[in-house]
Amino acid sequence: MENTVIPVYLLSGFLGSGKTTLLKRWLEAAERSGRKAAVVMNELGEVNLDGVQLGPDVRMAEMLGGCICCTVRGDLGMEMLKLIDEHHPDLVLVESTGAANPLDIIDAIGDASMLKRMELRQVVTVVDAAHLQDQLSRGKGQTFRLMKEQIRCADALLLNKIDLVTEAEADALERVIREWTPLVRIERTIAADTDIGRLERSNGTGGPAADATSAHKHEDGEAGCTPDCAEHGHDHEQKHAHHHGHEHVMAYTCYVDRPVDSEAFEAMMGRLPDEIYRAKGILTFTDTSARFMFQYAYKQLDLMRIAPQGDVPDVAVFIGEHFERTELEREMLALMNKPI
Numbered sequence: 001m002e003n004t005v006i007p008v009y010l011l012s013g014f015l016g017s018g019k020t021t022l023l024k025r026w027l028e029a030a031e032r033s034g035r036k037a038a039v040v041m042n043e044l045g046e047v048n049l050d051g052v053q054l055g056p057d058v059r060m061a062e063m064l065g066g067c068i069c070c071t072v073r074g075d076l077g078m079e080m081l082k083l084i085d086e087h088h089p090d091l092v093l094v095e096s097t098g099a100a101n102p103l104d105i106i107d108a109i110g111d112a113s114m115l116k117r118m119e120l121r122q123v124v125t126v127v128d129a130a131h132l133q134d135q136l137s138r139g140k141g142q143t144f145r146l147m148k149e150q151i152r153c154a155d156a157l158l159l160n161k162i163d164l165v166t167e168a169e170a171d172a173l174e175r176v177i178r179e180w181t182p183l184v185r186i187e188r189t190i191a192a193d194t195d196i197g198r199l200e201r202s203n204g205t206g207g208p209a210a211d212a213t214s215a216h217k218h219e220d221g222e223a224g225c226t227p228d229c230a231e232h233g234h235d236h237e238q239k240h241a242h243h244h245g246h247e248h249v250m251a252y253t254c255y256v257d258r259p260v261d262s263e264a265f266e267a268m269m270g271r272l273p274d275e276i277y278r279a280k281g282i283l284t285f286t287d288t289s290a291r292f293m294f295q296y297a298y299k300q301l302d303l304m305r306i307a308p309q310g311d312v313p314d315v316a317v318f319i320g321e322h323f324e325r326t327e328l329e330r331e332m333l334a335l336m337n338k339p340i
Contacts, residue, residue, distance in 0.1 A: 006084060006118040008092045008109055009200070012150045013126035014143070015098030015278040015319055016297030018160040022126055022192035023095050029196035030091065038089035040079055076105070080118065091200075092118060098278070099319070101146065102153040124199065125154035126192060130164045131277075131298055132173055143321060152181045156199055162188040252325050254332045256314040259284040261335070268331050269294075269301050275323035281316035282306070 009026070011019045023039065030037040080092060096105055102123055109120045127147070135144045151157060157177065162170055174186055187194055262285040272279070279296035291314070295302045318328060333340050 006089065006092055007121040007200075008080075008094060008118050009121055010102060010105060010109065010123045011093065011095045011126065012100070012102040012105075012123060012153065013098060014128065014131065014147050014150060016295075017098065017126040017128040017131070018158070018189075018192040019095050019098070019126050022124070022158065022194070023093060025192060025194070026093055026196050033197075035090040036087065038083040038087050038092050040076070040083070040092065040094045076109070080109070084118070099146070101149055103149070106153070122155045122199065123153055124156045124158065125150050126158045126160050127151065127177075128161050128298070129159050129170060129173055130161060132159075133165060133169060134298075136173075136176060148180060151177055151184070154181065154184050156185045156187070158187055158189045158192055158194060160189050160192050163190050252318045252323075252328055254316045254318075254329070256281075256283060256316060256332070256336060258336055259286045261286050262288070264335055266301065268335055269296055271331070272296070272299075272318075273320075273323055276318050276320035276328070278319040279317065281314070282312060283314050283316065 011023055013019050027037055027039070076094075080094075083089065083092065094105065094109070096102065102125075106120065106123065109118070127150075132147060135141075135147055138144060159170065159173060159177070165173070170188060177184065177186060260283060265283065265285070269279070277298055280294060282291055282293050284291050290305045291307070293304045293306045294316075295304070316332065330340050
C-alpha cells in the first residue's frame with residue numbers, strides 16, 4: 001500500500017450549490033464498484049451537519065470551525081494521511097466549504113510530503129445556475145469574485161439545479177463560463193446527477209489538477225500555483241501574502257437546547273435578510289416526536305425527517321455576508337422562548 005498512489009478529488013463550489021449531494025452520489029458509486037472511499041469534510045460552523053447526511057459508516061475526517069485554506073489548512077495533509085493510514089482507501093474525496101478558494105486547497109494537497117502517496121486528479125466545481133445568474137447580474141462583489149475563482153480552477157463543472165433556469169439562460173451561463181475558462185468540461189445537472197465513472201476517467205484539460213504533480217512545486221521547494229491558476233493573479237508572492245477571496249463570509253452557530261415550534265421556525269427563516277444565503281441544522285419540533293434536518297439556500301427552505309446517528313446536538317448554522325449577528329441571536333432566543 002505504501003507504493004500505491006491514491007487519487008484525490010476536490011469538490012469545490014459556493015455555499016448551497018450541491019457539493020454534498022454530489023459527494024453522496026460519488027460514495028454510492030464507489031461502493032457499487034467495490035472501492036473504499038475516504039472523505040475530508042470542511043465546515044465553517046462548529047458541527048459537521050453535512051457529514052450527518054452521509055451516515056456513520058463513512059471513513060471521514062472532519063475539519064470544523066474554519067476554512068481549509070485558513071485556520072485549519074495546516075492540518076489538511078495530516079488528516080488525509082491519517083485517513084490513509086487508518087483506512088487504506090482506494091480514493092479520497094475532499095469537500096471544501098463553499099467559502100474556500102480552491103487554489104489554497106490545491107497547494108495543500110500538492111504538498112511535497114504527500115506527493116508519493118496521493119495525487120490530485122480532478123477539481124470538480126458545482127455551480128448553482130440561478131445563483132450564478134444572480135451574481136452575474138450584479139457583476140461585482142467578493143462573492144462574485146470567489147465564484148469566478150472556483151469556476152476558473154475547475155477541471156470539470158456541474159451547472160447544477162438547471163431546472164430552475166430556462167434553456168436560454170443556461171446557454172448564456174455556459175457562454176460566460178467559457179469566457180472565464182475555455183477548456184473546462186461543463187455538464188448540466190439536476191441534483192448533481194452525473195456519471196461518476198466518466199467524471200473519474202476524464203483527465204483535466206484546462207484546470208489545475210491536470211498538472212498538479214508537475215506544476216505544484218517551485219525551484220525553491222515551496223508549493224506554488226499551476227500555470228492556469230497563475231493567470232488569475234495568484235502568483236508566488238501573492239500567495240505568501242495569504243490572500244483570500246472570502247474574508248467577507250461569516251458563520252454563526254447556535255445550539256438549540258429544547259424543541260421549538262415549527263411554524264415559528266419557518267416564519268423566522270422567511271424573515272432572514274438577503275445577507276444570509278445559507279443555513280442548515282438539526283432541530284426537534286414541539287409538534288412532532290421526530291428530529292428534522294433543515295437546509296436553507298437562497299430563500300428556499302427544505303425540511304427532512306432524520307434519525308441522526310451518534311451524539312448529534314440540535315443546532316443551527318447560518319452563513320452569509322456581513323449579516324447582523326445580534327439580530328439573529330435575538331431571533332433564535334425568541335424561538336427558544338428565552339429572555340432576550
